[in-house]
Amino acid sequence: MHSKIRLAFEKMVGCSNIITQDLNNYNRDWMNKYVGQSQLVLTPQTSEHVSQILKYCNQNQLKVVPQSGNTGLVGGSVPINDEIVISMRKMNKIYEFDQNSAIITSESGVILQNLNDYLFEYKYQMPWDLGARGSCLLGGNISTNAGGLNVVKHGLLRNYIMGLEVVLPNGKILNLMNKNRKDNTGTDLKQLFIGSEGTLGIITKANVLCIPIPQEKKVFFLELQSFQDVIKVLQKVKKNEQVLAFEFMEGRILKKNKNRHSQNTLPFQFDDNKYYVLIEIAGQQLNVDQFSIEMMEFTQEIIINQNEKEAQFLWKLREEIAESMGKMGYVLKYDVSIPPDKFEWLVNQVYPQREGPFHVYYGHVGDGNVHINIVFESLEHLHKEEDKIELKLFGLVKSLGGSISAEHGIGQHKRKYMELQKGKDVLECLYSIKKLFDPNSIMNPNKLL
Amino acid sequence: MHSKIRLAFEKMVGCSNIITQDLNNYNRDWMNKYVGQSQLVLTPQTSEHVSQILKYCNQNQLKVVPQSGNTGLVGGSVPINDEIVISMRKMNKIYEFDQNSAIITSESGVILQNLNDYLFEYKYQMPWDLGARGSCLLGGNISTNAGGLNVVKHGLLRNYIMGLEVVLPNGKILNLMNKNRKDNTGTDLKQLFIGSEGTLGIITKANVLCIPIPQEKKVFFLELQSFQDVIKVLQKVKKNEQVLAFEFMEGRILKKNKNRHSQNTLPFQFDDNKYYVLIEIAGQQLNVDQFSIEMMEFTQEIIINQNEKEAQFLWKLREEIAESMGKMGYVLKYDVSIPPDKFEWLVNQVYPQREGPFHVYYGHVGDGNVHINIVFESLEHLHKEEDKIELKLFGLVKSLGGSISAEHGIGQHKRKYMELQKGKDVLECLYSIKKLFDPNSIMNPNKLL
The missing domain is CATH 3.30.70.2740 (Alpha-Beta Plaits)
Structure with a gap:
């Protein structure tokens, strides 16, 4: 790296926020599928740091990759060449939780689990949940409009983002923070940054609407004869507001994974030609008996967890699938x-x-x-x-x-299919918006668009 | 109007879709507060009609006002001068409701109530509700990100818009239709048109996620001693997912309105210095007794509806306030x-x-x-x-x-306060986006921005 550039960054963020050695964790994604060659990682501690960094990079046409927990699956958060990595993990202040509005205000570099820990005393939780909860960061979740396990009940992450602070490539700090559930004052600019995978700006702060921790939960594990039966069960429960998750698995993988567990813990023998569904219900005053009776319209083969340990085990059968496939x-x-x-x-x-x-x-x-x-x-x-x-x-x-x-998301992996997905006209609009915010194309280059 | 322009529109949409007389209902808002001088109303019947109209207007720098049900409160849907009104009311086809995804697909000119009538046989309903439900149109609701009575429980309209078709000022028909609950493929372009009050394009079709009609409902009407008590009740019920509405009224207006009703129908005598709250709960298996007990922490003065008629009466006390103020x-x-x-x-x-x-x-x-x-x-x-x-x-x-x-919304009424609300930097971004989509400023001029 040019010593002039290094000196400029030292002046902006201080030596302690510049990393030039042992960059492996910043250059590789966790699957080891995508590997970049960045020589420089910056760890800004304030929005002003981010602003100064982006302004300088924009003026000098230096390309950057914003990085949160680096837990994505499509290579969106690692450099491709020698882009500068801007790691957001030091911007990890939680400001407050407002009990009247149920909105939490925080910097974007906080780990998802830490937000949940903070909210626990108020009996609230974050409205989305991911396997990566222990390492993914709020800003990365928002930049990728992360999905997860509870979308059936709670809807998309996007719905819970009430406000953002975003630093634009030109260094401007856009104050889109908002602690109101309703703010109907025209075009909702913050929506552009949710799910844009760091291609338009860097999210530095957020207001997020939280949800109460459910009083009760119950996991149902069903064995079904056909995929049509899976759809029939889905239609039955879609009107039930207490359904928190509705997950489907094929018998052929559950059977293959049987030997991972002792025989007597398994809910079923599992059959190659059968279909399995995990349904979790959550809320106040669950009527477990009635839900069971409704499920019996479709099958007699139903297991219901009796305690938290059993719930975790039933979930494990679903969650270990990805890992077990990897081992094959x-x-x-x-x-x-x-x-x-x-x-x-x-x-x-x-x-x-x-x-x-x-x-x-x-x-x-x-x-x-x-x-x-x-x-x-x-x-x-x-x-x-x-x-x-x-x-x-x-x-x-x-x-x-x-x-x-x-x-x-799209990241590096599915970029070439964007025209198939979007069509030419929509893609053209997306390019115009990209150009409007990032005319020098410094933000997360060769990702998404 | 220039006969050349008239001829051009006749060729595009036919004489039956051009109105040049008796334009009062198109030029005035329903409060008679905002009055324009349009000489021409077009009633397109297809997206291609809208496309041709906008393309022609854009090329000839003719200004247009998209109009739906014209039920707004801020003068956003009536012309200010002689803009051409594009009334969407003839684009009123409902295409289908998909029971698996709970998504309805429709043109944008359908009356909200008609969508509910269509959904009734499936035991679903639209996720938002407004007093104007009998005359407001879907496209107007989306263009204004309409609020309403159920936001506490169901969140904002925006959250339920899964897909849109939008005609841009240059005549391009943007296909952003989508029947998937999850579609994480980058910047969500459709968000720009939700709540933009017709300043960026015209919404012609939509996919909307619907909600099941609740099995049970119950209305609670509470008398409280102080506004602090109102907040305490709010904090108590905010964690209750069955709360569909939480409305507050001052005693001073309820007392003034007492003589509108026969004495024995009133839940309370009403007192100038007391505070009243209407809470509606809805869902499956309501536990009315437990909810009542929870409310009794705050007051003994609680009325609960015994039948649908009583529920309507309690709601009337809340809903008549706006009208009764108008009469004063x-x-x-x-x-x-x-x-x-x-x-x-x-x-x-x-x-x-x-x-x-x-x-x-x-x-x-x-x-x-x-x-x-x-x-x-x-x-x-x-x-x-x-x-x-x-x-x-x-x-x-x-x-x-x-x-x-x-x-x-903003419309004509609050336009001059946009800088106060947004700040200069955000406003500048909004202007750039406006210019990107509508470089000739033909769309709903002098509204919002």
């Missing part, structure tokens, strides 16, 4: 939205008769969000198949009016 | 968001000791949204006081971190 070989992971009743059809189109490499589909069927994982024996085989599968899969998804990314 | 004289209406515990303080700042003209505050305290109505004996007096009150009121609102418009 090299995995292509897809995350698409389509009409829920088309899940089985889609997979059958890609692999007629379910032939081809071992693959399963599972996920948030309640949101129309299916994860498809395909295992290959070698990386070469995977790379050989990747484009072919994606062209077919994403083409089908598009023909169903679906989305090629339900929650994982 | 000329009314200045404000609609601001501030921290709920500051409602009383705010009014006392504007009128110390509650002196000055007769005024009350009431509204959606559960959302931090207070309506302040001030009655004047003459229009002259009102006009004389208006600026003075607004400078003081909006200044205080701003100092509390509030919003000068919680739900009514």
Whole structure:
């Protein structure tokens, strides 16, 4: 790095906020799939730091990658070449929680779990939940409009962002903070930064509407005879406001994972040709008996957790799928939205008769969000198949009016499919907006657009 | 109107979609407060009609006002001068309701109530509700991000808009339609058009996530001794997910309205110095007894409806306030968001000791949204006081971190306060976005920005 540049940054943020060695954790994503060559990481501690950094980079056409917890799946938060990484992890102040409005105000570098810990004494929690809760940061969650496990009940992250502070590439600090649930004063500028994957500016602060911790929870695990039955159960419970999660799994993966657990803890024997659903209900005064009776319309094979440990075990059967697939070989992971009743059809189109490499589909069927994982024996085989599968899969998804990314985002991975997803006219608009905010294209280059 | 222009429109949309006489209903808002001088109303029947109209107007620098139900309160949907009115009421096709995703697909000119009627057989309803439900149109609701009575429970309209079709001023039809609950593919362009009051484009179609009709409802009407008690009740029930509405009224207006009803139907005698709250709970398996017991921590004076008629009557006491104020004289209406515990303080700042003209505050305290109505004996007096009150009121609102418009929008009325609300930097961004989409400023001129 040019010593002039180094000196400029030293002046702005001080030596203690400049890292030039051991940058591996900043250059690689956690899957080791995407690797960049940044030589410089900055760790600003205030919005003014971020402002000065971006202003300088913009004037000198230095490209930057904003980085939060670096827990994404699409290579959006690591550099591709030698971009400067702006790590937000030191901006981790929680300012306050307002009990009247249920809105928390915080800097963007706070770990999601820390926000939940802070809220615990008020009996509130953050409105979204992710597996990465222990390491992902608020700003990264907002920049990617993160999905997660509770969307069925609580809706999207976007709905809970009441206000933001954003630093633009030109260094301007946009004050879009807001602690009002209702603020109907025209075009809602902050929406542009939610889910834009750090391509328009850097989120430095946020106001988030929180939700009360539910008084009771109960997990139901169902064995069903057909995928049509899964859809029938979904239709039945969609009107139930207490449904917090509705997850679907194929028997073929649960059976394969059986030996991970002692026989007597398993809810069922699991069958290759059967279909399994995990439903969690939460709220005040759950009527567990009535919910059970409703489920019995569809199956007699129902397990209900008796305590917290059992709930965790039933969830584990669902959550260990991704990891267990990874242990079988090299995995292509897809995350698409389509009409829920088309899940089985889609997979059958890609692999007629379910032939081809071992693959399963599972996920948030309640949101129309299916994860498809395909295992290959070698990386070469995977790379050989990747484009072919994606062209077919994403083409089908598009023909169903679906989305090629339900929650994982675009990042580096799906950038080349943006025109397929959006169409030319919409893409043109998105480019104009990008150019308006970031005319020198310094923000997270070669991601998303 | 130039005969060349008339001929051009005839060619585009046909004579039956051009109105040049009896334009009173298009030129005036329903309060008769804002009056324009349009000579031409077009009633397009397809998105292609809208596209051709806007393309022609853009090329010829003809200014247009998109108009839906014309039920707004801030003069946003009527012309100011001789703009061409584009009435959307003929684009009223409902395409389908998808029971798996609970998403309805419709043109934008459908009356809100008609959408509810259509959804009734599926036991679903639209996620927002307004007094104007019988005449307001879907597209107008979306363009103004309409608020309403159920925001406490269901959140903002914005959260339920899954997809849009929008015609840009240059005539391009942007296909942002989407029937997926989750679609995380970068910057969410459709958000720009929600709440932009028709200044960036015209919404022609929408996908809206619907909600199940609640199985049970119950209305509680409480008499409280102080405004602090109102806040205490609010804090108590904020964690209750079944709270559909939380409305506050002053005794001074309920007492004034007593003679509108026969004595024995009234829940209380009403007292100038007391405070009244209407809470509606809704959902599955309401526990009315427990809710009553919780309320008794704060007051013994509680009325609960025994049937639908009584529920309607209790709601009437709340809903008739605006109309009854109108009958007393000329009314200045404000609609601001501030921290709920500051409602009383705010009014006392504007009128110390509650002196000055007769005024009350009431509204959606559960959302931090207070309506302040001030009655004047003459229009002259009102006009004389208006600026003075607004400078003081909006200044205080701003100092509390509030919003000068919680739900009514900006339109013509509050345009001059946009800089106070937004600050220069944000306003500059909004102007750039306006210029990007509407470089010739043909869309709804002199509104919002």
